[in-house]
Amino acid sequence: MTDTPIHRLGRFGSSWIVGLGRIANFAGGIVLAIVRPPWRVQRVVRAVYDAGVLSVALICGAGFAVGMVLGLQGYTTLVRFGAQESLGAVVGLVLIRELGPVVTGLLVIGRAGSATTAEIGAMVSTQQLDGLRMMSIDPMHFVVMPKALALAFVMPLLSSLFIVFGVFGGYVVGVELVGLDGGSYMASLENAVGFRDDVLQSLVKSAVFGALLGVIATYRGFTSPGNAMGVSRSTTSAVVTTSVWLLLADYVITAFWGV
Amino acid sequence: MANVDSREAHVEIDSVRLGFGERDVFEDLSCRFARARITVLMGGSGTGKSTVLRMIAGLQRPDSGRVVVAGEDVAALSERGLQRVRRRLGMLFQDGALLDSMTVLENVGLPLREHTKLGEAEIRDAVHERLAAVGLHDVDELLPGELSGGMLRRVALARAIIMDPEIVLCDEPFSGLDPPNVERIEALFRELCHDRGLTLIVTSHHMASSLRMSDQIVLLQHGRAVLGDPGELATSGDADITDFLGADGAALARQIAREGHR
Numbered sequence: 001m002t003d004t005p006i007h008r009l010g011r012f013g014s015s016w017i018v019g020l021g022r023i024a025n026f027a028g029g030i031v032l033a034i035v036r037p038p039w040r041v042q043r044v045v046r047a048v049y050d051a052g053v054l055s056v057a058l059i060c061g062a063g064f065a066v067g068m069v070l071g072l073q074g075y076t077t078l079v080r081f082g083a084q085e086s087l088g089a090v091v092g093l094v095l096i097r098e099l100g101p102v103v104t105g106l107l108v109i110g111r112a113g114s115a116t117t118a119e120i121g122a123m124v125s126t127q128q129l130d131g132l133r134m135m136s137i138d139p140m141h142f143v144v145m146p147k148a149l150a151l152a153f154v155m156p157l158l159s160s161l162f163i164v165f166g167v168f169g170g171y172v173v174g175v176e177l178v179g180l181d182g183g184s185y186m187a188s189l190e191n192a193v194g195f196r197d198d199v200l201q202s203l204v205k206s207a208v209f210g211a212l213l214g215v216i217a218t219y220r221g222f223t224s225p226g227n228a229m230g231v232s233r234s235t236t237s238a239v240v241t242t243s244v245w246l247l248l249a250d251y252v253i254t255a256f257w258g259v
Numbered sequence: 260m261a262n263v264d265s266r267e268a269h270v271e272i273d274s275v276r277l278g279f280g281e282r283d284v285f286e287d288l289s290c291r292f293a294r295a296r297i298t299v300l301m302g303g304s305g306t307g308k309s310t311v312l313r314m315i316a317g318l319q320r321p322d323s324g325r326v327v328v329a330g331e332d333v334a335a336l337s338e339r340g341l342q343r344v345r346r347r348l349g350m351l352f353q354d355g356a357l358l359d360s361m362t363v364l365e366n367v368g369l370p371l372r373e374h375t376k377l378g379e380a381e382i383r384d385a386v387h388e389r390l391a392a393v394g395l396h397d398v399d400e401l402l403p404g405e406l407s408g409g410m411l412r413r414v415a416l417a418r419a420i421i422m423d424p425e426i427v428l429c430d431e432p433f434s435g436l437d438p439p440n441v442e443r444i445e446a447l448f449r450e451l452c453h454d455r456g457l458t459l460i461v462t463s464h465h466m467a468s469s470l471r472m473s474d475q476i477v478l479l480q481h482g483r484a485v486l487g488d489p490g491e492l493a494t495s496g497d498a499d500i501t502d503f504l505g506a507d508g509a510a511l512a513r514q515i516a517r518e519g520h521r
């Protein structure tokens with residue numbers, strides 16, 4: 001086979017596009033599985049518990065820490081312009097528009113996304129999915145759909161939780177430590193935040209991130225080669241791929257929202 | 260070997276070629292598995308026993324050739340068609356393939372819960388009946404991770420037969436079992452097959468039990484299949500077969516042939 005850099009680039013490009021097509025096809029399969037009965041409520045609830053409830057402490061802690069940092073950084077910057085009364089607005093807007101969805105997304109990718117890929121990969125390598133096929137049960141419907149749906153569903157909820165704890169962390173630094181007025185912290189936050197531009201944007205972002213993670217994490221697990229090394233590679237690749245796509249998607253959504 | 264060939268074939272593999280990458284596992288494999296008989300697939304490690312079962316189950320498509328299961332060529336079926344054929348199949352995987360997030364009761368009852376309208380109590384009864392048949396009691400609430408290898412395989416066997424399939428494929432059902440349990444499973448196979456008319460296709464390394472319970476043996480070697488009953492194998496002059504059986508196996512096969520097996 002000819003092997004010049006141009007050929008290699010061509011091969012890489014076409015295999016990348018083929019891969020994209022496969023993922024799109026897989027995502028279509030998930031959507032079909034969602035609308036096809038039976039509804040698998042129990043399996044979805046279980047997956048939501050695994051992906052969401054077990055991440056709650058992590059998200060609360062991280063949100064609080066990020067909020068405190070924002071409080072400190074925001075204060076030291078604002079005080080130079082004599083605008084420290086707007087601390088609430090700065091902390092709130094940064095959290096709602098960017099850090100809430102993005103940091104939550106990255107944390108959930110590392111916590112629940114990687115676990116999802118590894119679990120499905122292990123099921124492939126121990127033939128559990130083939131076992132389901134032999135019982136005439138579609139693994140897309142029984143295993144993949146509940147997990148993907150759960151990841152997409154918990155992301156906006158966890159992101160909201162992250163934001164609430166972040167605002168609280170900023171409050172602790174700004175009001176309790178630095179001595180700003182608590183009323184004006186909350187008032188500036190309330191006045192600055194709009195529904196469409198801020199809250200809705202935040203929810204759309206985290207929903208898109210969740211959907212991305214749901215599809216990529218399950219796809220990588222589902223297609224992982226049936227051995228331990230393959231599973232660990234797929235898990236790493238799921239984390240890296242989803243993180244990159246998340247950051248790209250973040251930019252695209254922000255740009256199209258017309259800030 | 261006319262007596263074997265003349266029986267109606269329930270599963271037939273016809274001129275199958277299959278390779279992984281550069282390596283051919285089967286170049287031209289043909290063999291037949293008779294209805295309501297126990298066929299033991301034998302052969303050294305890596306000769307493709309599991310792969311034959313996976314092809315019959317439609318989990319592995321051959322590169323060319325036909326795999327006819329109960330009248331349908333599974334090599335040419337869509338996923339939907341395969342689902343239909345698989346309703347008539349039960350399969351015991353080499354490592355059990357139980358869902359490790361579900362208890363034994365949930366695992367074995369899963370096909371009933373998915374495909375029938377039975378209530379919880381009826382499902383529980385059906386599961387207990389199958390578990391008792393493989394010699395297990397009071398394991399309902401255990402997870403697969405809490406079972407020994409032999410227990411795992413027996414639970415998986417219970418799951419494979421819970422829907423009363425026509426054809427049961429068993430990959431190494433005896434490995435990890437103690438002698439009493441080997442005998443119990445052998446007896447269960449005979450009952451399923453000779454009393455209830457199931458077709459059993461079993462792979463096994465276990466020479467004695469294979470020779471004892473089989474109606475016919477398919478010996479895989481160099482990507483080909485040799486078919487016969489134990490007596491025929493023992494008396495065949497083929498050097499490969501004699502090698503595989505070894506002196507003990509050949510003696511046992513001759514003895515079983517003399518006594519008329521079972």
Ligand SMILES: Nc1ncnc2c1ncn2[C@@H]1O[C@H](COP(=O)(O)OP(=O)(O)OP(=O)(O)O)[C@@H](O)[C@H]1O
Nearest residue numbers: 279280284302303304305306307308309310311353
């Ligand atoms: N998915 C696969 N990819 C590559 N090679 C494979 C694959 N599955 C099986 N093989 C090859 O096919 C051959 C037959 O494998 P198979 O598992 O059917 O053997 P086996 O007779 O069941 O062996 P054992 O007695 O050890 O279980 C082996 O040489 C194996 O390397």
Ligand SMILES: [Mg+2]
Nearest residue numbers: 308309353430
């Ligand atoms: Mg095998």
